[in-house]
Amino acid sequence: MTADDRRLLPLSAATRPLFAGVDLGGTNIKGAIVDDAGRVVAFHTEPTLAARGPEDAVARMGRAVHALAAQAGVAVTDIARVGVGSPGPLDIPAGKIVRAGNLPGWENFPLRDRLALHTGRAVTFANDANAAAYGEYWVGGGRGASSLVLLTLGTGVGGGIIISDVNVEGAHSHGSECGHIVVDPSPTARMCPCGQRGHLEAYASATSVKAMASEALAVGGAGELAAAVASGEEITPILVARAAGVGDDVARGVLMEAARWLGIGIVSLMHAIDPEIVLLGGAMTFGREENPVGRAFIERVREEVRRRAFPVLAAATAIRYAGLGGDAGSIGAAGLARLDHRRS
Amino acid sequence: MTADDRRLLPLSAATRPLFAGVDLGGTNIKGAIVDDAGRVVAFHTEPTLAARGPEDAVARMGRAVHALAAQAGVAVTDIARVGVGSPGPLDIPAGKIVRAGNLPGWENFPLRDRLALHTGRAVTFANDANAAAYGEYWVGGGRGASSLVLLTLGTGVGGGIIISDVNVEGAHSHGSECGHIVVDPSPTARMCPCGQRGHLEAYASATSVKAMASEALAVGGAGELAAAVASGEEITPILVARAAGVGDDVARGVLMEAARWLGIGIVSLMHAIDPEIVLLGGAMTFGREENPVGRAFIERVREEVRRRAFPVLAAATAIRYAGLGGDAGSIGAAGLARLDHRRS
Numbered sequence: 294m295t296a297d298d299r300r301l302l303p304l305s306a307a308t309r310p311l312f313a314g315v316d317l318g319g320t321n322i323k324g325a326i327v328d329d330a331g332r333v334v335a336f337h338t339e340p341t342l343a344a345r346g347p348e349d350a351v352a353r354m355g356r357a358v359h360a361l362a363a364q365a366g367v368a369v370t371d372i373a374r375v376g377v378g379s380p381g382p383l384d385i386p387a388g389k390i391v392r393a394g395n396l397p398g399w400e401n402f403p404l405r406d407r408l409a410l411h412t413g414r415a416v417t418f419a420n421d422a423n424a425a426a427y428g429e430y431w432v433g434g435g436r437g438a439s440s441l442v443l444l445t446l447g448t449g450v451g452g453g454i455i456i457s458d459v460n461v462e463g464a465h466s467h468g469s470e471c472g473h474i475v476v477d478p479s480p481t482a483r484m485c486p487c488g489q490r491g492h493l494e495a496y497a498s499a500t501s502v503k504a505m506a507s508e509a510l511a512v513g514g515a516g517e518l519a520a521a522v523a524s525g526e527e528i529t530p531i532l533v534a535r536a537a538g539v540g541d542d543v544a545r546g547v548l549m550e551a552a553r554w555l556g557i558g559i560v561s562l563m564h565a566i567d568p569e570i571v572l573l574g575g576a577m578t579f580g581r582e583e584n585p586v587g588r589a590f591i592e593r594v595r596e597e598v599r600r601r602a603f604p605v606l607a608a609a610t611a612i613r614y615a616g617l618g619g620d621a622g623s624i625g626a627a628g629l630a631r632l633d634h635r636r637s
Numbered sequence: 638m639t640a641d642d643r644r645l646l647p648l649s650a651a652t653r654p655l656f657a658g659v660d661l662g663g664t665n666i667k668g669a670i671v672d673d674a675g676r677v678v679a680f681h682t683e684p685t686l687a688a689r690g691p692e693d694a695v696a697r698m699g700r701a702v703h704a705l706a707a708q709a710g711v712a713v714t715d716i717a718r719v720g721v722g723s724p725g726p727l728d729i730p731a732g733k734i735v736r737a738g739n740l741p742g743w744e745n746f747p748l749r750d751r752l753a754l755h756t757g758r759a760v761t762f763a764n765d766a767n768a769a770a771y772g773e774y775w776v777g778g779g780r781g782a783s784s785l786v787l788l789t790l791g792t793g794v795g796g797g798i799i800i801s802d803v804n805v806e807g808a809h810s811h812g813s814e815c816g817h818i819v820v821d822p823s824p825t826a827r828m829c830p831c832g833q834r835g836h837l838e839a840y841a842s843a844t845s846v847k848a849m850a851s852e853a854l855a856v857g858g859a860g861e862l863a864a865a866v867a868s869g870e871e872i873t874p875i876l877v878a879r880a881a882g883v884g885d886d887v888a889r890g891v892l893m894e895a896a897r898w899l900g901i902g903i904v905s906l907m908h909a910i911d912p913e914i915v916l917l918g919g920a921m922t923f924g925r926e927e928n929p930v931g932r933a934f935i936e937r938v939r940e941e942v943r944r945r946a947f948p949v950l951a952a953a954t955a956i957r958y959a960g961l962g963g964d965a966g967s968i969g970a971a972g973l974a975r976l977d978h979r980r981s
Contacts, residue, residue, distance in 0.1 A: 382949070440808050454910065456805060463911025464784050465953045474905035475945060477822060478898075489945055492908075554822075561818035561905050564836075566798065567807025601819055601833055605726070609809045 302332040304366050310373035310634065311365070313358050314428075314627030315408070316421060317350070317379045319343060324357040325620065326365045326372065327627035331432035335365040336620070343393065347402040355411025369412060376417040376630030377408055378424030378622045385466040388418045415637075417630040421622050423460050423469055425615075426453020427632075428625025429572055434616030438569040442562050443615060444471055444555070446577035449486065450494040454566060460629060472498070476557045496554035499530045499576050505547045506533050516541035534579045534586045548586065549593050551577075556597025563598070563606050574615030581614040646676040648710050654717035654978065655709070657702050658772075658971030659752070660765060661694070661723045663687060668701040669964065670709045670716065671971035675776035679709040680964070687737065691746040699755025713756060720761040720974030721752055722768030722966045729810040732762045759981075761974040765966050767804050767813055769959075770797020771976075772969025773916050778960030782913040786906050787959060788815055788899070790921035793830065794838040798910060804973060816842070820901045840898035843874045843920050849891045850877050860885035878923045878930045889933075895921075896934050900941025907942070907950050918959030925958040 307328035316323040318341060326335040337360045339353045354377070362369045382391040388405025405418040419427075426443035435441035435455070445451040452471025454461040461468040472494035473487060482491030483501065495501055506528050510519055518528075518536035526532055536544035559571055573594070579587035591614065599607045617624060651672035660667040662685060670679040681704045683697045698721070706713045726735040732749025749762040763771075770779075770787035779785035779799070789795040796815025798805040805812040816838035817831060826835030830844065839845055850872050854863055862872075862880035870876055880888035903915055917938070923931035935958065943951045961968060 438808070452909070456800070457803060459801060459803060461800060461910055464782070464913035465911055465950060467908070467911040467947065467950055470908040470911070470947070473908040473947065475901050476819070478820060478901050479823070487947065491945070557819050557822050562909055564811070564814040564817040565796070565906055565909055566805055566813070567809055567811040569808035601835070603811065603814070603817065603831065606809060606811055 301336070302328060302334050304334055307332065307334050311367065311371060312627040312630045312634070313361055313372045313375045313414070314424070314623040314625065314630065315354050315357060315375065315377045316424065316622030316626060317341065317354065317377060318421070318622075319380070322350070322354050322357055323619065323623045324354075324361050325623040325627055326361045327624055329631065331624065331628060333620070333624065335361045336623075337361045337364060343396055343399075346398040347390070347404065348407070351404060351407045351411060354408055358412045358414075369414065372414055374417060374630040374634045375408065375412050375414045376419065376424065376626030376628070377404065378419050378421040378626040379404055381420050381466070383418070383420055383466045385418055385420070385462055388416075417626070417633045419460065419626060419629050420453070420462065420466070420468070422451030423453040423462055424625040424629060425451075425574065425621035426455050426469070426625065427460055427628045428617050428621035428623075429574070429615050430455040431628040432617070432624060433621055434572045434613060435570045440566070440568045441570040441572055442471065442566070442568045443572045443574055444559075445575035446497060446499065446573060447575040448498060448500055450498045451575070454568070456566065456568075458632065471558065471562060474558050474561055476554050493554065493558040497551045497558070497577070502530050502533055502547055502551050502577065503528045505550060506544065509543045509547055514543040516543055518544045530577050530579075537589075538584070538586045548579075548590055552590050552593035553597050556594045557601065559594065559612065560598055560601040563602055563610055567606065568610065570611045570613070572613060572615040574618070574621060578614050587614070645680070646672060646678050648678055651676065651678050655711065655715060656971040656974045656978070657705055657716045657719045657758070658768070658967040658969065658974065659698050659701060659719065659721045660768065660966030660970060661685065661698065661721060661748075662765070662966075663724070666694070666698050666701055667963065667967045668698075668705050669967040669971055670705045671968055673975065675968065675972060677964070677968065679705045680967075681705045681708060687740055687743075690742040691734070691748065692751070695748060695751045695755060698752055702756045702758075713758065716758055718761060718974040718978045719752065719756050719758045720763065720768065720970030720972070721748065722763050722765035722970040723748055725764050725810070727762070727764055727810045729762055729764070729806050732760075761970070761977045763804065763970060763973050764797070764806065764810070764812070766795030767797040767806055768969040768973060769918065769961075769965035770799050770813070770969065771804055771972045772961050772965035772967075773918070773959050774799040775972040776961070776968060777965055778916045778957060779914045784910070784912045785914040785916060786815065786910070786912045787916045787918055787965075788903075789919035790841060790843065790917060791919040792842060792844055794842045795919070798912070800910065800912075802976065815902065815906060818902050818905055820898050837898060837902040841895045841902070841921070846874050846877055846891055846895050846921065847872045849894060850888065853887045853891055858887040860887055862888045874921050874923075881933075882928070882930045892923075892930065892934055893937050896937035897941050900938045901945065903938065903956065904942055904945040907946055907954055911950065912954065914955045914957070916957060916959040918962070918965060922958050931958070
């Protein structure tokens with residue numbers, strides 16, 4: 294869903310109660326007010342400015358919730374509960390961010406309780422990828438499925454698993470670190486940003502696609518990608534996809550290699566938990582199936598799954614692109630707030 | 638738990654309702670009557686005689702339930718519900734065994750409904766490894782944990798995942814085919830009995846330990862294992878463990894190699910679902926931690942996990958041997974029947 298596609302539900306048509314969802318990203322804080330049927334009544338975005346520290350960010354998140362309420366035409370007290378999705382590592386039972394990359398001041402920040410103070414509402418706290426997975430499960434590409442895995446292919450590879458309306462958040466708040474399943478056990482496997490070798494993220498993230506493209510160009514290459522780089526363009530997955538789209542063999546090879554490893558990781562997930570659907574989201578979706586590169590990428594994933602999975606599962610498990618784009622996190626955070634509200 | 642350790646609860650001390658669990662194995666049908674707190678009131682075993690066909694087997698299963706009731710001193714109608722764990726592949730919503738290896742006559746056998754007819758009780762139908770996982774979760778090695786993975790190391794590698802009292806049975810009845818997660822993606826990876834390469838079962842089952850030991854002896858070996866084989870003994874995991882226990886390097890190398898691959902697979906499971914506990918059960922438990930070989934085996938698993946998992950997860954996730962031995966399946970099947978009974 295692009296910003297232009299966002300059709301907002303008029304408040305008069307909304308089914309109460311209402312929920313707010315906030316997705317804390319490295320660049321932006323995205324918020325949404327969602328009705329009981331998962332329809333969006335308001336969207337709002339604020340810059341995160343993470344370097345200013347978590348108190349500044351949580352104040353912005355609180356302002357976002359107030360702005361959302363104003364935009365929707367309701368009082369903040371009309372919001373039954375607020376959900377927030379945050380990058381990890383988290384301590385979910387404690388409601389805390391354990392740390393935020395190398396940013397100072399974020400260690401053990403009690404985001405859940407601070408946001409509750411800023412909004413006056415009870416807050417549900419989740420991993421950002423799990424919130425996005427719940428959004429896709431509730432009203433996105435997995436709507437109607439009993440279970441799904443969402444893999445978000447961005448700077449890293451995130452993951453969320455939803456089974457029968459349960460968000461698999463993990464016993465130690467690390468549920469669905471699917472980017473760190475082992476796909477290559479060899480001692481020469483690619484190094485993962487987490488510091489260990491052979492994890493899926495080392496092969497199927499935007500970061501790894503950039504690295505693999507650089508390495509491929511270093512040993513030669515005369516096509517579109519080499520020319521773009523020679524002219525000073527930075528290697529990005531978008532550039533790689535553009536070059537692949539005009540037939541550049543190096544670019545195409547890199548994307549197919551990333552897709553192959555993604556397929557290997559997906560087979561392990563399918564055999565472990567047997568989800569109804571596997572969704573691919575994030576930046577590395579290459580225009581989705583409507584675009585020839587996006588279609589070739591996901592077809593290569595499916596091909597690898599057919600090679601390695603039980604035939605009955607390869608045939609029965611849908612693998613497709615996610616549906617909500619960058620709004621999955623905020624909508625899903627609202628959905629998780631709704632789950633807690635209904636259980637309380 | 639061995640047969641000698643089985644302390645039965647007197648009926649007078651049992652908390653109603655009572656549940657019966659039946660574990661359909663290749664050799665034996667094992668049954669138990671369990672009270673509402675998971676304490677066993679009666680055990681009973683019948684031979685499976687699978688070659689006689691499924692109607693004969695289900696009649697034996699029915700007889701087992703009647704024998705259990707008689708042993709416990711209750712009427713069959715005092716059993717609130719019956720649970721059955723069956724080898725797969727299954728169609729759980731339909732209550733059917735899809736097939737049973739290459740045995741004729743078992744295709745699409747409606748085990749759930751046939752057992753309901755033989756017992757007059759409602760029947761809960763589950764995969765055998767999932768039933769065993771639930772038994773360990775309820776009253777075994779995972780008692781008190783919020784979630785667990787059980788890997789059963791036998792002829793194959795089975796798996797069961799329980800999260801917050803939910804048995805992950807899968808969208809296509811293939812939940813927790815953990816033996817088929819990909820541990821080695823290389824084209825020369827070991828062949829799995831399922832027909833595809835590089836799955837965990839190809840490295841960490843009794844079958845694969847036998848194969849790896851044979852291969853190791855074929856290239857030479859002068860220790861206990863070679864001598865035993867030269868004297869006509871068949872290679873089994875028990876023989877390999879015995880040889881490893883007296884310092885045979887070939888035997889020890891094979892067990893450590895199986896443990897290494899098991900650790901790789903466990904890392905993927907930990908990063909995907911972050912269970913509180915990982916349990917190892919089945920035939921390949923080598924006398925558990927009390928035995929030096931069993932201790933060395935599981936220590937090698939833990940070492941591989943420390944090498945490849947997030948340090949926080951490697952430190953926080955218990956990896957240990959399962960607690961209920963061969964009774965996990967029948968006790969767990971009764972536990973799953975109890976879940977359905979409470980939800981109905």
